[in-house]
Amino acid sequence: MSSLIQSTPRADGFRMPAEWETHAGCWMLWPQRPDTWRNGGKPAQRAFAKAAAQISRFEPVTMGVNPDQFENARAMLPAAVRVLELSNNDAWMRDCGATFVVDDRGGLRGVDWRFNAWGGLQKMMYFPWDKDDLVAAKMLEIESLDRYKAPLVMEGGSIHVDGQGTLITTEQCLLHPNRNPDLSRGEIEQYLADYLGINKIIWLPRGVYEDETDGHVDNLCCFVRPGVLALTWTDDRSDPQYERSAEAYDALKATRDARGRPFEVRRIHQPDPMTMTQEEATGLDITDTAFRRPAGERLAGSYINFYIANGGIILPQFKDRHDEAARQKLAELFPAHKVVCLYSREILLGGGNIHCITQQQPAG
Numbered sequence: 001m002s003s004l005i006q007s008t009p010r011a012d013g014f015r016m017p018a019e020w021e022t023h024a025g026c027w028m029l030w031p032q033r034p035d036t037w038r039n040g041g042k043p044a045q046r047a048f049a050k051a052a053a054q055i056s057r058f059e060p061v062t063m064g065v066n067p068d069q070f071e072n073a074r075a076m077l078p079a080a081v082r083v084l085e086l087s088n089n090d091a092w093m094r095d096c097g098a099t100f101v102v103d104d105r106g107g108l109r110g111v112d113w114r115f116n117a118w119g120g121l122q123k124m125m126y127f128p129w130d131k132d133d134l135v136a137a138k139m140l141e142i143e144s145l146d147r148y149k150a151p152l153v154m155e156g157g158s159i160h161v162d163g164q165g166t167l168i169t170t171e172q173c174l175l176h177p178n179r180n181p182d183l184s185r186g187e188i189e190q191y192l193a194d195y196l197g198i199n200k201i202i203w204l205p206r207g208v209y210e211d212e213t214d215g216h217v218d219n220l221c222c223f224v225r226p227g228v229l230a231l232t233w234t235d236d237r238s239d240p241q242y243e244r245s246a247e248a249y250d251a252l253k254a255t256r257d258a259r260g261r262p263f264e265v266r267r268i269h270q271p272d273p274m275t276m277t278q279e280e281a282t283g284l285d286i287t288d289t290a291f292r293r294p295a296g297e298r299l300a301g302s303y304i305n306f307y308i309a310n311g312g313i314i315l316p317q318f319k320d321r322h323d324e325a326a327r328q329k330l331a332e333l334f335p336a337h338k339v340v341c342l343y344s345r346e347i348l349l350g351g352g353n354i355h356c357i358t359q360q361q362p363a364g
Helices: 039-055 069-076 133-143 185-196 240-253 278-282 321-335 343-347
Strands: 023-029 061-065 080-084 099-102 110-116 145-153 166-170 201-205 221-225 228-233 264-269 307-308 312-317 338-343 358-363
Touching: 023 039, 023 343, 039 061, 039 069, 039 338, 061 069, 061 133, 069 080, 069 221, 099 185, 099 358, 110 133, 110 312, 133 145, 133 264, 145 185, 166 185, 166 221, 185 201, 201 240, 228 240, 228 321, 240 264, 264 321, 307 358, 321 338
Parallel strands: 023 061, 061 080, 110 145, 166 201, 228 264, 312 338
Antiparallel strands: 023 358, 099 110, 221 228, 307 312
């Protein structure tokens, strides 16, 4: 049984742990929405199945599926992956799923954010999103974990924490008027502190160029360990991403974390610019409420959108000349982890990558 708690995680001594802290497992959702995933979702389903199989080498994986896809998902996924009926509108578990918080006594609870599908009716990217907005509560009910309901529209991909009081996000996303137009910057900061148990927020100006999420930080920059971050980068000054990465780098070097440490920023060169092909674009259903993805549109490719599992890194790859350098950098940054490379263009075509389709559940 999951109870709704009226206080806040911070008041109760809970915090969001860093992604590298020990997990009880990983949550995912099964793709099928034909205006997001081309060719009826079949190529994406194969990609998600491969991602789930690789993650399950390191930790338990739960795949939530709509009723009409239960048999198909069960047949495509390894036996080690738990498949549950968990109705949803789309497959971005990082953004609609619960954010788990822990205390020093081994307690585990979840935060249920308000979800409006990356901009609500103002943006009208993916209507409807009513089932997605219930995913967090259902996850916590399944796990019999108590729930906090946060009065803030937010997606999990818009934040990263170091587990020691520091959070990074982007102004482009969390201050966007299509999320919380009635809240000031200070009020948003207070909610983040109260519901994640953090003490310092570092605002980076913008996310990755042409990222349809309004600049989620998990595609741009992430913590590797306290005081150390990985940042997507390009040496091409004519690329629109150069200015975005440079301003993020400058912002990080000009500040310190919650414990007073200066940041060490490791730059990981992005893949060469990629665009959606005509074949890929014509494979999408066209509806009035779909986010249009025309042929030639630039894809927000980034190696930063990786998932940290128990002892493993699941790293997106693109058959790009920078793939191997990214793998080597991640191997250096996580010497105790095995780096597993996964070709993930099909996930990228839907608007995100491996980190976006996963949500870790910490060990309680």
